Each structure stands twice: as C-alpha cells, then as structure tokens.
Amino acid sequence: MSSSHYCATVPLRWSDMDAYGHVNNVQFLRLLEDARVTGFAQWFDRDRPLLEEGVLVTRHEIEYVAPLTFRHAPIAVDMWCTKISGAGFDLGYEVRDPQGVGDVLYARAETGLVVYDFPTSSPRRIRTDERDILRAHAGDAVAFRWRSR
Template sequence: MTSSPATPGETSPYHVDVPLRWSDMDAYGHVNNVQFVRLLEDARVIGFEDWFGRDRTMLNEGVLVARHEIEYLAPLDFRRAPVVVAMWATKISGASFDLAYEVRDTADPSSRLYARAETTLVAYDFTTASPRRLRPDERAVLDKQYAEPVAFRWRTKGGR
C-alpha cells in the first residue's frame, strides 16, 4: 500500500492505494459492500500513521467509529490493481471528527468513482473507557487535511 499526503495549501486530498483481496468478492465477482468498509478502514489506518506519526498514532491512543455512511456508485470488480482511496477531514468537533472518502481507480478525479463515504470518529481514552477531547496537536493535523464535505447525492438533491 502506498500513500501520498497532501501538502499544505494543496487542493488534492490525501490518497492511499489499497489492494483488493480475492475474499473481497461476492458471488457476482464484485467487491462486497461489507468489504468496502474494510477498504476504508485500511486507508484510515495507513492515513493515521502518515498523518499522526508512527510513534503517537491516534489508533494506539484510542479512536472509535461512531457512524458510517456510504454511497455505492458503481460495481467494483475484483482485480489485481489496487483501488485508490482519497481521504480528508470534513468536520472537527471537541471530541470527534468526520473523515470523507472516495474510492476510485486512480488518484485522478476523472477516474471511475465506485463509492463515496463518510465516517464519524470519536477520540477515546481506553484507560477511562470514555471519550476524550481532541488535543491541539491532533486538531492541527486534522486541520491540514480539511476540505469540503462529501458530495452525497442526497446533499445535492436537497435531502435531509
């Protein structure tokens, strides 16, 4: 898996290549909907290491998934080439933040878009078994990855 972080002031989001596994397929040869969520998790794990560093990653200190929303746009057939997951922060609160994703063939925004998604994550303290506030250094990292919310179809049609 390879990744490419965005540099400050750059408009393109962070990208990570995520390989597909043979077991990701359903009976129709498409990547199963549950496996899409695993692809996003793989991208998030790699991204957090790149964003927060290997010595002090949010994954080691505690973060929980509070919500997932995913919009499937095209069937993703199994292939040996990895998919590219773009990832960026869209909302940063006191103890939580939202990450947006786009799953594509390549980092080129004109390549085929298979899914777009959003995950709400909560910073968590394992020792107290409770949510914790984001530290200023964590907020600064997320601020560098900040961009517009996911362009879900329901948002563009005036839903919710």
C-alpha cells in the same frame, strides 16, 4: 483531488468478491479502514500515534456509485477531514481507480470517529496538535447525491 486530501492505495483481495463477482458492499468498510490506518500512521507520526491512543468509529455512511470487480491493481481511497468537534471528527472518502488505471468513482463515504481514552473508557477532547493535523487535511463535505437534491 484537493491538495488537503490524502490518497492511499489499497489492494483488493479475492475474498472481497460476492456471488455476483463484485466487491461486496461490506468489504468497502475494510477498504476505508485500511486507508484510515495507513493515513493516520502518516498524519499522526509521533511518539503517541492516534490509533494506539484510541479512536473509535461512531458511524459510517456509504453511497455506492459503480460496481467494483476484482482486479490485481489496487484501488485508490482519497481521504480528508470534513468536520471537527470537541471529541470527534468526520472523514470523507472517495473510492476510485488510481491514476493510470482508469477513471471510475466506485463509492463516496463518510466515517464519524471519536478520540477515546481506553483507561477511563470514555471519549476525550481532541488535543491542539491533533486538531492542527486534522485541519491540515480539511476539505469539503462529501458530495453525496442525496445532498444535492
């Protein structure tokens, strides 16, 4: 894991399982959201946190690598910024075992986000202070298997 990556530990819920005993693929989006909310609270810790001002998801891409079964130990979600544009940015993730629990990578993912002004119902430019925070957490593109072909 790169020093620019943020790591959130996210608990699993019994209701995350599907009929096969694995964490349902849709629940991975919740795991990513939980990591994002926790990470943004730390990254943008100031008078006007980014989540309260407005940020919307524009896309998700997930590559499932190994089945994740329910357990009481949380999973780790490494998160970093892969791209910054005028009003949007992308976050990369790896969903894996936390240190000391195992060494399995369960999924790689990327989420596109746009900063948003709710009063005007429109995207807004990323401010310089926000851009600096995102740059501090910048990392490589997500290593999706399809990209290596």
